[in-house]
Amino acid sequence: MLTFDNRFLRELPGDPERSNVSRQVFGACWSPVDPTPVTAPRLLAHSREVAAALDLDEQAMAAPELLAALAGNGRLPGMATYASCYGGHQFGQWAGQLGDGRAILLGEVINHQGQRFELQLKGAGPTPYSRRADGRAVLRSSIREFLCSEAMHHLGVPTTRALSLVGTGETVIRDMFYDGHPVAEPGAVVCRVAPSFTRFGHFELLAARGDRALLQRLVEFTLARDFPERVAAGPANDLAAWFREICERTARLMVHWMRVGFVHGVMNTDNMSILGLTIDYGPYGWVDNFDPGWTPNTTDASTRRYCFARQPAIALWNLERLAEALAMLMPEPGELADALEHYGEVYAHEFRAAYAAKLGLERWQDDDVDLLEDLYGLMHRAEIDMTEFFRSLASLDIGQPSVEVMQESFYRPDLRQRFAGDLLQWLQRYAARLRQEGLPADRRAARMNAANPRYVLRNYLAQQAIDLAEQGDLRRVDDLLEILRRPYDEQPGREAFSTKRPDWARHRAGCSMLSCSS
Ligand SMILES: Nc1ncnc2c1ncn2[C@@H]1O[C@H](COP(=O)(O)OP(=O)(O)OP(=O)(O)O)[C@@H](O)[C@H]1O
């Protein structure tokens, strides 16, 4: 059914200890562990694109042995289960060993085109890295991970994917706001799929422990398996050049998050992918009313370390931690500093390209920065919805700009009234800038509509789907999965899924505040 070729296991040292007891693991990159079976697994949803990428047709998806594997109840031929060992900086502090505490890899699958994917269950029970936690995940957080990783892919944002969402038929106890009110919630397991789940923290932990030999081995392995084009290009591809590519990929990822209004919420170095993928959909959120300081993560509410606007700077900070780890292998670590500098250049370059597309400009000019900054200031003060605003900007008549097309972007009528004049002034400046370029209106609109999504997984939309799913109704999960497959298209009849956050959701848990408890 699936063709496994488990290189991570084969080529990197594993933990000789077989027991599933929480521990520090030294001198190894992984520990063997079996998922803990669940009582009543049910396939609640799956992504047909991910299934297709793995050569799984609908019949295969319906097979009981596949469901068993995706629930952690069974093993397919060739499959081998293990948890990987990593560390990380959490909220700016070195946290030591973390590891896959509730993620269990099923091995690596090769599809008929020769593409390689790691398959990983999230929530399939404890591992040697679980510390005191249960290794499980609740349905609400699993739906959020499942839907958002697929939605991000269709938006064109590099991300891990999700093959399946399986209900376990069991409950998991969570104290959602850490306030002494634990409740039993339905449990679930997501099967995630990515070419590699390797994180910055995998390298950091080995460096922190002074295990130079294993660090060297992990770097060589990662280059060979996850960056084969670098190796093929020959000896010029040294460590510094590789790190430079990681910086580039990370910079591109940050531009994507900023352009679509995604806030990750927990940008710890253990949640940073070496391939520049979005990884770990925890207390993430989507910007509704534009607010650079917004963070969905209640745990981060006071410091706002991981708020929307800080993400590019935090990514750089995280890259610096990775550079410190890799420096252990470099005679001339100065080259790593050059690569870090390069991060800023790539970010600026990609940001301009992304925003030129969002604003419908053919070429970005230096003073367009002022135009954008003034817009952002205004959007913040006037509480303008980010997604709605950019989408409606394509309908502006630049011969006769008016705030009319922006009516729906405001949350508050009083602010709409107060800022209508400022917005009109900005629109007039913007229209003048567009007239200067002379791009035909239809071409400009097409360019903008391909850059400004109509549909994103707004926090309240995910929460509505969760509320229904917890009652046993999965239809909304299916609807969202379907709609978010074409985020840049107008979808007649689906307008309700693009409306800005309703009032009831403004301060509701799950809609504007997300807990780490998942
Ligand atoms: N319920 C849990 N049981 C065991 N370990 C957990 C649990 N929740 C989180 N952890 C571990 O705590 C650390 C930090 O957790 P974090 O919230 O970043 O990750 P996560 O949501 O579990 O998963 P991932 O990064 O794999 O998407 C990781 O080592 C993670 O495996």
Ligand SMILES: [Mg+2]
């Ligand atoms: Mg994590």
